[in-house]
Amino acid sequence: MKLDIPPTRMQLLYLKRRGNVARRGHKLLKDKQDELMRRILEFVYRIRELRLRIEDELRSAFGYFYFASSKQAPKATDEALLAVTKEIDIEYEAKRILNLKIPKFSKKISGQLIGYGFLSTSGDLDLALMKIDQLISRLLELAELEKTLELLANEIEKTRRRVNALEYILIPAIYETIKFINLKLSEIERGDLTRLMRVKEIVRSKL
Amino acid sequence: MSGKTLAIVGKRETVMPFLATGARVVYVKEGECVEMVEKLIKEGSKIILFTEEFIEELSDILAKYRTETLPCLIPIPSGRGRTNIAIERIRGVIKKAVGADIFLEER
Numbered sequence A: 001m002k003l004d005i006p007p008t009r010m011q012l013l014y015l016k017r018r019g020n021v022a023r024r025g026h027k028l029l030k031d032k033q034d035e036l037m038r039r040i041l042e043f044v045y046r047i048r049e050l051r052l053r054i055e056d057e058l059r060s061a062f063g064y065f066y067f068a069s070s071k072q073a074p075k076a077t078d079e080a081l082l083a084v085t086k087e088i089d090i091e092y093e094a095k096r097i098l099n100l101k102i103p104k105f106s107k108k109i110s111g112q113l114i115g116y117g118f119l120s121t122s123g124d125l126d127l128a129l130m131k132i133d134q135l136i137s138r139l140l141e142l143a144e145l146e147k148t149l150e151l152l153a154n155e156i157e158k159t160r161r162r163v164n165a166l167e168y169i170l171i172p173a174i175y176e177t178i179k180f181i182n183l184k185l186s187e188i189e190r191g192d193l194t195r196l197m198r199v200k201e202i203v204r205s206k207l
Numbered sequence B: 001m002s003g004k005t006l007a008i009v010g011k012r013e014t015v016m017p018f019l020a021t022g023a024r025v026v027y028v029k030e031g032e033c034v035e036m037v038e039k040l041i042k043e044g045s046k047i048i049l050f051t052e053e054f055i056e057e058l059s060d061i062l063a064k065y066r067t068e069t070l071p072c073l074i075p076i077p078s079g080r081g082r083t084n085i086a087i088e089r090i091r092g093v094i095k096k097a098v099g100a101d102i103f104l105e106e107r
Helices: A009-071 A074-082 A121-207 B012-021 B033-042 B058-066 B083-100
Strands: A087-097 A098-112 B007-011 B024-027 B049-052 B072-075
Touching: A009 A074, A009 A121, A009 B012, A009 B083, A074 B012, A087 A121, A087 B083, A098 A121, A121 B012, A121 B049, A121 B072, A121 B083, B007 B012, B007 B033, B012 B024, B033 B049, B033 B058, B072 B083
Parallel strands: B007 B024, B007 B049, B049 B072
Antiparallel strands: A087 A098
16 A cells, blocks of 8 residues: 655655654564563463462352351341451552553551450351451452553553554555655656657757 | 552452451442442542452443553452353453463363
């Protein structure tokens, strides 16, 4: 697909420069895409493992919890949970990977986990709550990783489109146009030359 | 906003144990999840964990915040056996980005 550009020497120079820039840009973007791909692969396996582990642990924690709440008085569980004075605060920091803002979370915890009496609650409740409490830092990690993955995936998509647009549309178009202008220019040159020869002949025959 | 930057959204019986983490725990029923999550985001929650059963309901919001750094919306298993919805979601994300299914099962 030829660009709609007048076939002049000026445009030829301009196009050659544009072609070089496009090729350099294409190489850069391609490198970026490769690097993103490498990173995303690293994340994929980490997330998979983490998620499966969290699922298992959560299930066992829930198991304890349901067991506990079925053993004690129905309101006792609610009361016990209301007495938890723990507060969690998430600190957020932005890290940069290839100019992408990646969240990084850290937690600040204050207060007590167990603020209820041991009399009306079963021991399983303590276990369940402790397990879930330990799980939260994993969940934070998972949140961080999954968000990173999403952002990376999004960036890969964008980069791939750009790479393809350069590789299959813009760069071929530029080179085709350069070729076209070159042909056109030499055609004009040949035309000029023959015209000159012809004029010279006419002038000579009149002498 | 101390203590409210981490929110957990889900059905009462599933997310109740998360009160132990000190996070903000919000009980929702089907159909009201979207509103609640929007409200939480507006109030400055940075991480919102929701149980897997709401993933369909929240798909619009998930798509909306996909390209933003915050908030972080993450599905968590509801503790009722493995449903694989969350894993499927990641698989979809990767498939779209890479153009191939690299999130292979090891089974």
